[in-house]
Amino acid sequence: MLVEFEPMDDFEQELRQAFERRPAPPSLKRKIMARRSPSRPQSHAVWWQRLAASVVLAAMVGGGVLWRQAEGRRKGELAREQVLTALRITNHALNEMNARLAARGRAQE
Amino acid sequence: MAHDWQPDFEQLVDTHQSMVYSLAWRMTGDRGLAEEIAQDVFLELDKHLGRIESPDHACHWLRRVAMSRSADALRRRRVRGVDLWVEINENHGTPAEDRSSPLGTRLEGLLATLPEAQRAALVLRYQEDLTPEEIAATLESPLATVKSHLQRGLKLLRAKATAHLKEYVRETKHVGGV
Numbered sequence: 001m002l003v004e005f006e007p008m009d010d011f012e013q014e015l016r017q018a019f020e021r022r023p024a025p026p027s028l029k030r031k032i033m034a035r036r037s038p039s040r041p042q043s044h045a046v047w048w049q050r051l052a053a054s055v056v057l058a059a060m061v062g063g064g065v066l067w068r069q070a071e072g073r074r075k076g077e078l079a080r081e082q083v084l085t086a087l088r089i090t091n092h093a094l095n096e097m098n099a100r101l102a103a104r105g106r107a108q109e
Numbered sequence: 110m111a112h113d114w115q116p117d118f119e120q121l122v123d124t125h126q127s128m129v130y131s132l133a134w135r136m137t138g139d140r141g142l143a144e145e146i147a148q149d150v151f152l153e154l155d156k157h158l159g160r161i162e163s164p165d166h167a168c169h170w171l172r173r174v175a176m177s178r179s180a181d182a183l184r185r186r187r188v189r190g191v192d193l194w195v196e197i198n199e200n201h202g203t204p205a206e207d208r209s210s211p212l213g214t215r216l217e218g219l220l221a222t223l224p225e226a227q228r229a230a231l232v233l234r235y236q237e238d239l240t241p242e243e244i245a246a247t248l249e250s251p252l253a254t255v256k257s258h259l260q261r262g263l264k265l266l267r268a269k270a271t272a273h274l275k276e277y278v279r280e281t282k283h284v285g286g287v
Contacts, residue, residue, distance in 0.1 A: 011267055012235070012263075014212065014213070015216060015235045016235045017213060018213035018235075019220075019232065019236040021128055021131040022127060022130065022134060023127050024129075024130035024147065025130070025140075028126055028130060028147055028148070029119075029123065031144075031148055032148050032151045032152065033119070033122070035148060036151075
């Protein structure tokens with residue numbers, strides 16, 4: 001019997017001939033290649049687009065972080081300057097008041 | 110594992126298109142559907158090309174996927190209530206270039222009447238000349254099941270062919286006599 005690999009009988013030989021591979025339609029390969037070729041550049045293009053979008057996004061996020069850091073530093077410097085200015089003004093006013101008090105004390109004596 | 114063989118997709122299509130198309134056609138009985146299945150199988154191969162290790166691996170992969178996609182197509186058609194084998198019987202009568210011999214055409218028509226699992230086993234056995242072990246690997250079925258399908262399918266086909274052969278001989282004698 002066939003399954004046990006005994007020689008094929010006439011019927012099985014006839015089956016083998018009847019079930020020979022049929023030639024594929026001539027259009028089959030063309031259709032396969034046509035369906036394949038547009039997908040390839042497209043997939044590459046999609047990958048490049050994804051990469052470009054990722055780079056732009058990373059640049060935007062990085063830029064935003066750097067901008068926030070710089071802005072924070074700038075605001076800190078400004079606040080420091082304001083505090084120093086206020087201290088200078090206060091110091092100047094105190095010195096002036098001190099000088100006036102000293103002058104009045106001398107005048108009373 | 111490293112392998113030196115580099116698959117060439119176009120060459121694989123050239124080499125295996127008739128195998129994939131014939132498997133799909135004999136399983137579904139629909140030329141148009143078989144062509145669609147063959148296209149899908151090769152496009153799937155294209156996606157998996159990096160994993161194909163050798164020409165034999167490519168051939169085995171294509172057989173397995175062609176049989177699996179054909180079974181899927183039959184299942185979808187069954188769900189929709191379409192009887193594909195009505196189409197194959199109609200199609201078999203039409204194109205003259207596909208007729209290997211009248212008896213061969215009759216045998217193909219009789220194959221169409223077998224249950225799907227038996228048909229799959231017989232197609233792989235007689236079209237692809239595979240051993241039962243190879244058929245079991247292709248269909249991902251137990252070897253005992255495949256052997257059973259082969260035996261039952263062959264017995265059924267032989268019985269149907271005997272009945273049809275008598276009719277065929279009668280017809281040819283009748284035509285010859287006229």
